[in-house]
Amino acid sequence: MSITQQYLLDTYRARQHGEAAPPAPGAHDWQVARELREHRQFRAVLAGRPAHGRIRAALARWLHGRPRPSC
Template structure:
């Protein structure tokens, strides 16, 4: 059963019982994304790490040729200017 079919069935059952209809699928998706982001920032603060800029810093390291994990693997040295 697809999400749409389940939603239509739930809407029909709610109408039969005189209850309010459930929210449409995807209605609260952005709220969930914001809550997950906020939780990640909270966990970073609790673990005494920077709460902002972690993704941008990781992408910058990747662009410079580093690794995302920050492991002790051998890296190719950059040429000096």
């Protein structure tokens, strides 16, 4: 069963029971992505690493052989 079919079935069941319809698939994807990014930044700060620009700094070290100044 695909996610769309499951959503339609859940919507039908909710309507039969007089309940609120479930959120559509993908409705909260951006919110989840933001929360994941914030959690990773939080964990980086707790570990004593910079929270921003880590990938860019690593690529700069790899390409240029020297660290870039952080902002």
